[in-house]
Amino acid sequence: MTPSSTINAKSGVYQLRNTITGNKYVGRSASLHTRRNAHFSTMRRRDHRNSRVQADFEAHGIESFVFEVLEYADKGSLKTAEQRLLDQGGFAYNFAKSATGGHGGFTHSSESREKIRQSRIGTKQTDESRRRQSQTRRAMKMTGSDSCRFGGYFHTPWGKFGSSYQASENGLVTQPSIIKWCKNADNTISSKSFGKSPYLQSIGKSVIGKTPRQLGFSFQPV
Known part of the structure; x- marks a missing residue:
């Protein structure tokens, strides 16, 4: 080669x-x-x-x-x-050692990703909520942002994205959580938030009391 x-x-x-x-x-x-x-x-x-x-x-x-x-x-x-x-080996710039994606920061193992995926199986949604989510996602895919006007970048442990939809596509964190954690990056993570988030649970209870920013989440307005 x-x-x-x-x-x-x-x-x-x-x-x-x-x-x-x-x-x-x-x-x-x-x-x-x-x-x-x-x-x-x-x-x-x-x-x-x-x-x-x-x-x-x-x-x-x-x-x-x-x-x-x-x-x-x-x-x-x-x-x-x-x-x-x-x-x-030999690629010093690569944070992740898996080709599943990610450009830095915390990278989940395949076991962690499967645990998160399984935790979401069985979650019930109404037809109306699914329809609304589908419409929102289609719009975001077309615009590449969270609205018709691009507002900034969502920084996550797995990369930087032009929309919360793009940041949530890997399935690790829901889109509402991406928005909340990135735009309120200095709020403290509570035990209640920990209990609701498979992503936070996959990291461990040590995240309680920390801020999303400390985990690698933030929003960069433009």
Whole structure:
């Protein structure tokens, strides 16, 4: 496998490498051109959601980074290809060691994610509430934000998102909780909130008395 800075296909697995420190990040994308541009543009804006990447940018500049294709793959096999490379090690920028996603902070194991998913099985919703939620999600997908006017970024332990809907897509935390914790990041987490949240329970009782900000939640208005 020889890394290439030339992009010859749309989807594949890539690495973002710093030529000075030798640090690397491995990722996958269905649009390599778009992902490459996103990495470099967010670094220049000092807004890259990977703090390790941003720190090396601040220290060594944009010229020290190269975007290299490791292998091309169709969309259906991207995750498998990325995980295989992650398992080989050597990617210091990657916080998570699983190709399920996430760009930093607290990452749940597969067992934790399954526990959270199982805890939600059986939750009853009326047809009306499901219809309203569906309409809201469709609107958010179209706009990429929580309203027709983009208001800012939702920061979570697993990444930075342009809407609370996007932040909740992995199923770890509900959309209302994302909004509450990000926009009220300095409120103390109560035992009552702990008892209602499978996510908080998966971390442990030590979160009681802490703030969402201490766990990695916040809102960045623009």
